[in-house]
Amino acid sequence: MDVLIQIIASGLTLGAMYAVATIGLSLVYGSLNMLNMAHGALLTLGGYICYATITHLGFHPALALIAAALVCAAAGLVIYAFATLPLLRAENFETNIFIATIGIGSIIENLMLKSFGPYPIPQPLGISGQVVIGNVHIPVQNILILVTALTLMAAVAFLLQKTRTGRAIRATSMNREAAQLMGVRVGQVYAQVLALSGALAAVSGIMISSIATLTPVMGGDPMLKAFIVCVVAGLGNVYGAVIAAIVLGLLEAATQYVFGVRWSFATLLLLVILVLIWRPYGLFGRGQVVRL
Amino acid sequence: MKRKSDLSKPNVIAGSRRNFLIRGSAATAATLTGLPAMLFAMNKEARAEGDPIPVGQCGPTTDFAAPDGIEFKNGLTLACEEINALGGILGRPLEPSFEDTAQMGDATNVQAAQRLIDRYGVHAIINGYNIGSGAAIQEVVADNGIIYVHYDTTIGHNNLVKSNPERYWGSFMGDPAETFYGSGFLKFLQGLETNGEWKRANNKMAVILSAGVYASNIANAVKEQAAQFGWEISLFETVSVPASEWGPTLAKIRQDPPAVICITHFLPADLAQFCLQFGPNPTQSLVYMQYGPSIPAFRDIGKETTNGILYATLVGALQDEIGTAFEKRYKEKFGANAGHNSGAQPYDGAYVWATSAALAGGSGEPGNNDQNKKVAARMSSMIWRGVTGTTRFVPIENAAYSYPTQVNDSSLGMPHQFLQIQDYTKGPALIAPAPYGTAKFVMPPWIKA
Incomplete structure (x- = not known):
């Protein structure tokens, strides 16, 4: 019984980490058809800003979280102004922005390396304590990450479905030209989505670094896993991404226990291949390119 | 010997040895305990003000191994400064250059080593570790006839050098295999x-x-x-x-x-x-x-x-007189949180090479196989007591002996x-x-x- 509890606890922890990393990435792809390869670096930036504001500026953790979200939102706006906007005017936007954001991510990572050094640093924002079920100790921080992922998903859903901004985002994602003709300021929508994605990345980075520590390259693995989750769920489907993340986390933990840890990543990739063969548009995606 | 203007470069200590010794702290003086004193003596009255000798390092200063890569850079920097204060290699100061190997794949490592040779004409490459096969940079080194000291800690090095000692005479692993x-x-x-x-x-x-x-x-x-x-x-x-x-x-x-x-x-x-x-x-x-x-x-x-x-x-600074003095100097220069154990690797490697080069009558530029073979011969026969303990190379394999597994005398193997x-x-x-x-x-x- 303890083993089963441990697998579920580990699976939910992994799933929650993947989910928080995936929400921002999925939102940007779904809304803008833009695969933001700097997303992992934005996670890193958020984690470090939180660390710096608490440790060096003495901020309250809640204020530090807000500060990190604001800085990463601003970074999202910078990406919009200096990469997205110029490339939108050219052909092959999807390919060009993919390459450009790889470069931006590399710049952000190296700025973190120069600013904070190469050593792993513990994230000061976190909740101590454990919940004991049977003989399994589950850190409260892990539960917080799961709650955060679900809260962010609900918040994004509310924004997209119930607000004027959300309608503009959905209209732009369905047909950019038509939305423009209907009076939607497409440029403004892109800026809003990238800023929102940046803020979400900051929260994700803080949560992930709280159990995986801060390093300048910490965003790489969550970014890779988030991409896998997005592909399995259907690129751009935020709700599907969260559900897929949690299911994949549970699958990974079970694989690690039953077959060995070395098979877990291979199993994820095998699943991606099977999904792409069976449903190329993802488990929660639609055959037609209509997102969100 | 005339003073040259390029001595104003920050990595070269231009002051006289006398000033260095008189004004130096106790920690600085500690560099002259043991074998560094031999290098100092060989340099006689020469100051480190001749033509600089380029020395290189290719290490992971970015990406996941950057914590070590930056310390490797620090270790070589400190060694060069100290060796220059002792008179360099027979009066010629060392001038270090660095190339990043990031994720340390063999292709990246080889290109970085080749750039050190092509851009700077390094006489030696003194690395920490680069993961990868541990048997790729040796090819570049062999092709260019220079000296290579690394701490890859891999049996791949021993096997490679042993397979063709005539080709890989210039490659040395400063620590035992993993x-x-x-x-x-x-x-x-x-x-x-x-x-x-x-x-x-x-x-x-x-x-x-x-x-x-x-x-x-x-x-x-x-x-x-x-x-x-x-x-x-x-x-x-x-x-x-x-x-x-x-x-x-x-x-x-x-x-x-x-x-x-x-x-x-x-x-x-x-x-x-x-x-x-x-x-x-x-x-x-x-x-x-x-x-x-x-x-x-x-x-x-x-x-x-x-x-x-x-x-x-298998390789780290000892907690003895020499090791703790090194730790103090290292942390004074690079900060209290600096990882002196990683820096100790190229630090010792640089001393082994520089002292051997002085004994051999100087180091050789790329292509000067004859001179560098003399340096390699001195390295092979040397027993160096550094901050990581004893460096003594296994013949033919050019990798350090391990104590106590390989030798039972603590003065003959790296602890x-x-x-x-x-x-x-x-x-x-x-x-x-x-x-x-x-x-x-x-x-x-x-x-x-």
């Missing part, structure tokens, strides 16, 4: 039992490794020799990197508790997470880890759950150091081998008497 970790660890456990410091609860040992040559070779060495020491490998688990969630692996360990958990995966953040997740519900097992605990961040992250953890290194974190707020305690140990083994707090 396979000594396996046998050394098993002997260490045997010693604890013999001395009555610890008694195994059963014969089971769990071995946890990550994919990669270094961790795999060590784990396989433990696995292959475990039976000779009465151990049964009850779990042989390969984890993927990064490994922040250890739940499933810990579930297996808790189902069948071993007397020893041997983790050859080496990233400090991952290992600290293991401690944090092992700590609340531990098994009655000694926990040994590879390398990661030597990085201060391991203790910062794992805090009290790291107390009692054992680890080892395989075993350390234990006994108080996470302080540095680790060196518990073996004799005569270098400064503390005794302490039973980990989670093991009941």
Whole structure:
């Protein structure tokens, strides 16, 4: 019984980490058809800003979280102004922005390396304590990450479905030209989505670094896993991404226990291949390119 | 000898040796204890003001191994400054240049080494480690006839050099191969039992490794020799990197508790997470880890759950007169949190090469095989007592001897150091081998008497 509890606890922890990393990435792809390869670096930036504001500026953790979200939102706006906007005017936007954001991510990572050094640093924002079920100790921080992922998903859903901004985002994602003709300021929508994605990345980075520590390259693995989750769920489907993340986390933990840890990543990739063969548009995606 | 304007470069100490010695701190003077004094004597009255000798390093100053890469750079920088203060190599100052190898794939490593030669004309490459095959840069070095000292800690180097000593005469590994970790660890456990410091609860040992040559070779060495020491490998688990969630692996360990958990995966953040997740519900097992605990961040992250953890290194600064003086100088220059154990590697490597070059009458530029072969011959025959202990190269293999596994005389091999974190707020305690140990083994707090 303890083993089963441990697998579920580990699976939910992994799933929650993947989910928080995936929400921002999925939102940007779904809304803008833009695969933001700097997303992992934005996670890193958020984690470090939180660390710096608490440790060096003495901020309250809640204020530090807000500060990190604001800085990463601003970074999202910078990406919009200096990469997205110029490339939108050219052909092959999807390919060009993919390459450009790889470069931006590399710049952000190296700025973190120069600013904070190469050593792993513990994230000061976190909740101590454990919940004991049977003989399994589950850190409260892990539960917080799961709650955060679900809260962010609900918040994004509310924004997209119930607000004027959300309608503009959905209209732009369905047909950019038509939305423009209907009076939607497409440029403004892109800026809003990238800023929102940046803020979400900051929260994700803080949560992930709280159990995986801060390093300048910490965003790489969550970014890779988030991409896998997005592909399995259907690129751009935020709700599907969260559900897929949690299911994949549970699958990974079970694989690690039953077959060995070395098979877990291979199993994820095998699943991606099977999904792409069976449903190329993802488990929660639609055959037609209509997102969100 | 006329002073040259290029001595104003920051990596060259232009002051006179007399001023250096008179004004230098006690820590600085300590550089002249032991063999650096030999280099100082060979330089006679020469100041380090001749034509600079370019020396290079290609290491991982970005990406996941940057914590070590930056220390490698620091180590070579400090060595060059000190050697220049001693008069350089027969009056010629050393001028270091650096290239980044990021994720350290063989292709990247080879290109970085070639750039050092093409751009700067380096006479020697003095590295820390680059993971990868550990047998690629040697090709560039052989093609260009220069000297290469590295700390890749891989048996691949020994095998390569042994396969064709006529080609790889210039390549040296400043520490023993990683396979000594396996046998050394098993002997260490045997010693604890013999001395009555610890008694195994059963014969089971769990071995946890990550994919990669270094961790795999060590784990396989433990696995292959475990039976000779009465151990049964009850779990042989390969984890993927990064490994922040250890739940499933810990579930297996808790189902069948071993007397020893041997983790050859080496990233400090991952290992600290293991401690944090092992700590609340531990098994009655000694926990040994590879390398990661030597990085201060391991203790910062794992805090009290790291107390009692054992680890080892085949190359690291000793906690003796020479080693602690080096640590003091290093931290004064690079900050209190600087990792002097990583910096110690190219630091010692640079001294071995520079002293050998002085003995050989100078170093040679790329293509000057004749002169560099003389340097290599001096390196091969040298016994160097540095901050990491003794560097003495195995003939034909050009890799350092390991003490006590390979030689039983502490003055003839590099000590395989075993350390234990006994108080996470302080540095680790060196518990073996004799005569270098400064503390005794302490039973980990989670093991009941």
